Amino acid sequence: MKNSKKVIAVIVAVMLAVVGVFAACSKPADNGDTTKAANVKDVKVGFIFLHDENSTYDLNFINGAKEACEELGVDYVLKTNVPESNECYEAAADLVDQGCNVVFADSFSHEDFLIQAAKEFPDVQFCHATGTKAHTENLANFHNAFASIYEGRYLAGVAAGLKLNEIKEAGKLKGSVPKMGYVGAYTYAEVISGYTSFYLGAKSVCPDVVMDVKFTGSWYDEAAEKEAAQALIDGGADLISQHADSMGAPTACENAGVPDVSYNGSTVDACPNTFIVSSRINWAPYFKHMVECAQKGEAIEADWTGTIATGSVELTAVNEKAAAKDTQAKIDAVKADLEAGKIHVFDTANFTVGGKTLDTYMADVDTDAEFKGDTEVVKDGYFHESEMRSAPYFDVNIDGITLLNTAF
16 A cells, blocks of 8 residues: 555656646747747747837837737747848748747848748748738748838828918918928838828828928938938928938927927827827737738738728827817828728829829839839729739829939
8 A cells, every 4th residue: 555655656746747847848938039928829920120129110010019929829039130131031040940930020121031031941931021022932931911001101191281281371381382301211112102192191181282302221220310300301391201210300300399290109208399190000910810820720811911991000199289280080081081992092183293194104013123114003093002912012203292312
């Protein structure tokens, strides 16, 4: 009987030890940048970000990643400050080594390095924001995603146009007509699509508005962005917006007392007197989608485009201290018309190119080395942005917008 008790005790001890080992193995590794959550169906997601939380662009992705993964209860790893170089491939390979079976990267020139990783690790799903090659690479495990942010920028432009009208009615314009300034990173279609939709939103309520654009040649350079915004202000801009990732432009506006429409998040805490509103892509819906597809073993689309309806295109709360009266009500009305298809951002009746209506345009959707147009995108009276692939391809220079530099 005593021997039986000893045997039972040994068995119990071994079972407890096994359970302890299993529990330890089931926990995510604590390697500094891993955030722990309950594992679900063996999905672990790795994220590659160009910058860190100091970039409004990357912070927007980081927040979406945390929200989606924590809601779904999957483990995830965040890698920040990963440049658009072979370091991106190395980061992706390291994430695979850490057990990630879904990997996402957030910057345009991460794409080729992520494709390299996708070819090497066919059992891992690789997803990429703003890229253009998924539909031509035809890899079952490489995918592009974006959103109809041009609709969000259009709405933000409406807020800008209302503010310009208020300034004009008060007799405080710097010049003879309302002028906006726009700080852009590069002369990519993504940036052109963004500032054009913003301008058209403003023009829809302030018909005589014009806009100057100054490029910095960097997605994140606070000094250059601040300098560009100041140059635009000195050049007569009554309001500033941006497609660049630092606080440079908003800070310049707050210092100068010039209204500002930012991007990717509210800057009201730092710029309470000048911030009006901001548009952003909410990436949480896509992150949830890609994880759920992986969990179910379902294919992820080569190109996925989020919309206002999917919750992927959002505006921050309007700062009533800086915005024109009834701005929110107007935004709500225009948003409803966009969702209903009553308004198309790039309606060709609302802009001209060289004084003429744009009735045909071959866009560079397939993105070859020579950037030649390959797809007709004007039909039914408007330019069909982000319908042939997820990333923007609107790269038309329309009347009313002046580019102050084009080297980037």
